[in-house]
Amino acid sequence: VTLPQVVLLGILLSSFVTGCVIFLLKEESHRLRTSLNLAGAALKVALVCVLLWLVLGDESPHLSMTVAPGIVLALGADANSVFFVILSSVLWFWTTLYAVGYLEDSPHRSRFFGFFSLCVTATVGIALAANLITFLLFYELLTISTFPLVVHRGTAKAMSAGKVYLAYTLGGGAVLLLAVAWLQSIAGPVAFTERGALAAVVESHPAELRVLFFLFVLGLGVKLALVPLHGWLPRAMVAPAPVSSLLHAVAVVKAGAFGVVRLVYDVYGIETARDLGVLGPLAWLAALTIVYGSVRALFQDELKKRLAFSTVSQVSYITLGTAIFGPLATIGGVVHLVHQGIMKITLFFAAGNYAETLGIHRVSEMNGVGRRMPWTTVAFTVGALGMIGIPPLAGYVTKFYLKKGAVTAGEDWVTVVLVVSSLLNAAYFLPILHRAWLLPPADRWPAERKFGRLETHWMLLLPPLFTAALVVLAGLLADAPFSPLAWARLISGREYGP
């Protein structure tokens, strides 16, 4: 066993073992649980840094295990993995901190944090999976481990949301299973390979591969919330705020998006996918989702629901960038994996703060909230402006590359979609900002809690400020080495031939 292999396993185990231990803890051992949580999260970030260092040093860590004939579980780290694993481990650290603050004094915390840890284990597993079947394994593990989080509150509403969630995701999982098994019966076990792994069978099975592509999209599309498979996402908003952040920014939706990236670039290969003619329909689906999600968001008064529909829309930018042929569009799509994550998590953290501190759940209750909670509202504003695509924030960089990529590829209609979407984004975010900053506050908040000198608990305040700072930095320093953009460029460079 070599150092890189230890690192790979360590990244998985740092949260898996933590989760298992937490399950066994008594409800009252608050400090032990919190320390374990944060230590596990910090260890994971540290290990991910080591991984980054190894990959930059031209190592390609790999670890595999034959489970049964035809089933090889394999972990590895290529540019795509590293990108996603950094995103998830860093955001997980802050979400953990946030969750600890958020769930103070609420029941079933050991159960919650146990599954929380399993959830992130699944996410980094998805990032580090080196072949399709390993990906499938963690993809399903993610479904299972998020269910208890979605239904955590245990109310009838939470239960029905949980049922819908499982019905969608397990259905999608079954389709994905079929797709993976079918592809394996044609091409043998598929390992993720830069520029595609199917070159040998494209000639002989073009029709089947086309059908398979859409089976994959169907299977991944559920988590990705691709219209019309998005129904579970707004309902799942009954979950506690840290869970929503996790679902939207780091884990579930992102797993679907990352799956599509893997599918197009590392299973089919972008050139093969173009030659098969499957990219066009995918781009249309993504465009439809982008516009549909934004339109629905306009009409939501519940803040978290509005954010949920906004996620439906925003995540499909990744799909759109992936579905347009050309390095620039690829950069735009891939970089949005991170950009959407940091922006959306900021928004959800802020929304959670409003709910926890003032009892605000609806947009119509947000009048003047900026005066009562300036820092939270600053973070929210940064996230919202980023989503709209105001320079120099992260969202601008994405949209810039998507637009350039679409024009280069001769897909001019995409620019129309992007403009419409940006206008819609502005239409559902700017009224919130207007209310928050400019309108006078109501006489009293729905349910206010005091937290001493700070506007809210420090564990709730710090995470959104940090991620908001990331949104600014990712935009301002986009051209610096090690920015998300730089890494996306590296990935794009590898996925297209010299």
Added chain:
Amino acid sequence: VSADATMALLVMLPLVAAIGAFVWPRWARPVGMAATLALLFLGAWLVVLVSRSGHLSQAIGGWAAPLGIRLHADGLSAMLVGAVAAIGVLISIHAHGEFDGSGGKESARRARYFWPLWLFLLAALNALFLSGDLFNLYVTLELLGLAAVALVALSGGRAALAAAERYLYVSLVGSLLYLMGVALLYGGHGTVDLALLAERVEPTTHARVALVLMTGGLMMKAALFPAHFWLPPAHSSAPAPVSAALSALVVKGGFYVLLRLWFEVFDGAAVPDAAQVVGALGAAAVLWGSVQAMIQERLKLLVAYSTVAQIGYLFLVFPLASNATDRGVLWTGALVFLLAHAAAKSGMFLAAGNIKRAAGHDRIRDLDGITHTRPLSAFTIGLAGVSLIGLPPTAGFVGKWLLLGAALEQGQWWWVGVILVGSLLAAAYMIRVLTHAFMLAPEETPSRPIPRRMEWSAFALAVLALLLGFFAAAPAALLADVLPGGGGP
């Protein structure tokens, strides 16, 4: 311990212990625990021996076939004996808590009879898996059936007695059909030895009628749709350790004999069309059992119907293996599936029993909040459920995946649909349980205390189903040179 002694002990030790437990009821519990522990070592040792030297064979008392009794062990037998031993120990640990005899006369009576019967059942199972001829298989099937029926009757209520009675009749009719088949074959070929028959059997009408009779009888014992009707009442009204043993181990006996018959004795002589029929019954079992499980009001009945469905999957291997070029993958798939079900289902039954004991009932819609009152048992049901649905990384997934892959490769699309739809239906019935489990209880529901070992033994079984998912290559290696077409020499 020598190979011969190991095989003989695997049968004799539980038998002697059963007699001991019956004669000295005071010592029944320690004797039972010690015997099952010893079986664990013997079973493990058998696996080691077989993986070292392949087939083992022994003539008891030195009398050779066709006159004497021969014990016979290959990878398949060893794997199943090992599984019985491992699962048996955990069930025994649970039973140690369940049948502690403290709780009045009735409870003392159950404790008095459980241990002898349970040990007897283990002896019958081991003898079944180690038998090398059709007649011995008949005897062991009969013994197995009788022990199982008596265990079902153990709980003593009216429902249990009715279920046991029905089980008894089905079991007897099944044995009779099987015996008629054996008689036909013996008349035609002058031997009942599996290996000798395999050489001599010709695809005559005579042989086919025998195969049909035996298959029919064994299907009744394996509870394959539409002969499953006796299983849900029997398995759900028995005490938890008994339910676990019946669902996990006993019904597999019939399947095991069918596998030997079809692919060792009648390989080639059986018609592919007949295999499709068997597969179709399996598919019907998957769908029917799952739908029934979805609409049950009581947890233990739900789990029992889930067994009907899971048994169905096993029979999909018949049509798939009839056409396969590489059967090794299929044997691995079917056997991993069998082991996965054995571990997961026994864990689930034990956990369901715990919940019933704690709550005083097992009505699904009144089980709100059991994740709070009995977290470990609820977690066990969830984990075992994941394996039954066939989600990775459990062994249930590995088994399903291998069957799915074979169906796709052979272009037998209809089985692909059955496997996937069956998984979704399984998910649906598990979700029903889980949504209630995670629900906040309306008020603090009373919960009776349960000995810890009863919860941990159930959990260990569910974990076993999970771990097997990572180490399914081990059974694959054991199966490499048993059953024709396994890729062996």
